[in-house]
């Protein structure tokens with residue numbers, strides 16, 4: 001159920017199923033049920049559009065009436081702002097998956113007048129493929145969608161406009177997915193597996209991570225903390241000069257990069273957090289040395305306007321500002337932009353935000369949905385880069401490693417709670433990861 005279908009893919013699913021009337025009946029009934037479970041009967045107005053979204057609205061009205069509700073159905077181009085404003089509840093069945101252009105100011109005025117609104121499939125005006133608003137989209141209290149959710153339900157601003165999202169089965173067989181072959185998912189443990197710890201493993205077999213350290217050593221140390229707690233066997237802070245004594249267990253090597261690169265076991269590198277003006281040069285050197293690289297922060301800024309310089313990195317982790325600097329303005333479709341960045345660089349692109357997108361060069365993409373707002377604070381991105389590196393070091397493929405790291409980062413933040421500091425995240429990773437790893441079997445000893 002974690003696949004996300006674009007409106008076009010959903011249209012194909014409907015066509016493959018081939019029983020439109022039954023699907024619409026199930027959809028309308030699901031809407032009526034979801035409403036009755038949450039609202040007391042009240043004067044209800046269904047705004048019905050010209051397509052099947054409107055059809056679902058008519059069916060929902062019938063079921064609500066059968067349950068004794070007072071329901072009026074109005075065609076979207078016949079309703080008045082005054083009657084919308086009078087209604088106790090408005091069911092928005094104007095446009096769904098078939099939205100083809102911006103909604104008109106007249107439709108926007110109608111929707112804006114609703115005091116309380118339940119959306120069928122999507123709030124009208126919300127682009128199900130991108131989460132962008134086309135002209136206008138209302139704030140729903142509840143959105144009922146069918147079979148599989150859409151990217152727009154998980155991408156902002158769409159995610160915020162849906163209110164509570166309810167996904168209902170309407171009898172579409174899951175087997176149609178084999179023909180559609182969806183390439184977008186909600187991120188979660190169903191998408192990846194943390195590797196088992198081998199009973200005979202040693203510190204290098206659990207993975208070696210090196211973190212380049214520059215003029216802001218705190219950032220690199222946060223990346224080290226993320227990598228250590230996410231299970232890397234060896235973590236080295238690669239500093240050009242000796243500095244502050246590190247915490248016990250963190251190795252600091254104040255040697256030139258060239259010397260450190262002579263050790264072939266140093267395969268995985270975090271390049272960027274707090275690295276400063278030398279980041280571009282060091283990134284190029286690591287790429288030339290064929291290392292597996294997580295490029296973040298200053299390494300991304302060093303590639304402003306030159307995404308080709310990131311070719312050879314395994315994972316890139318830009319926030320929106322860094323992304324725009326490297327790849328140009330994001331505009332309305334962050335999902336396509338992340339996919340294009342991954343294709344252009346050959347790296348897995350992690351476009352960080354409240355709805356972090358993880359995109360692979362082959363077109364797969366996951367949208368993360370478990371990050372609390374208080375995760376948006378200084379240093380959390382550095383920790384994330386370290387977690388990704390640790391999972392790469394444990395030989396997870398880059399897309400799965402990035403998805404797992406982003407999800408664990410969000411789950412750890414939820415566990416810490418409000419008031420979180422970046423350094424709190426590594427501390428709670430261990431138990432979270434232990435629950436997701438294959439069970440540890442003492443009989444293996």
Ligand SMILES: NC(=O)C1=CN([C@@H]2O[C@H](COP(=O)(O)OP(=O)(O)OC[C@H]3O[C@@H](n4cnc5c(N)ncnc54)[C@H](OP(=O)(O)O)[C@@H]3O)[C@@H](O)[C@H]2O)[C@H](O)CC1
Pocket residue numbers: 010013014023024027049050051052053054055056094095096097098099100101102103104120121122146147170172
């Ligand atoms: N599997 C499922 O999820 C099912 C979903 N169902 C429901 O069906 C709709 C999708 O139905 P569809 O008929 O394809 O599309 P819409 O109802 O969203 O609207 C299409 C019509 O709207 C016109 N349109 C589009 N944008 C605008 C606009 N900005 N202004 C004015 N008119 C617009 C469009 O006109 P065109 O000129 O572009 O052709 C169409 O007339 C889905 O959302 C679910 O609610 C099924 O009931 C069950 C299976």
Ligand SMILES: [K+]
Pocket residue numbers: 053092093094095096119120121122123124
């Ligand atoms: K709608």
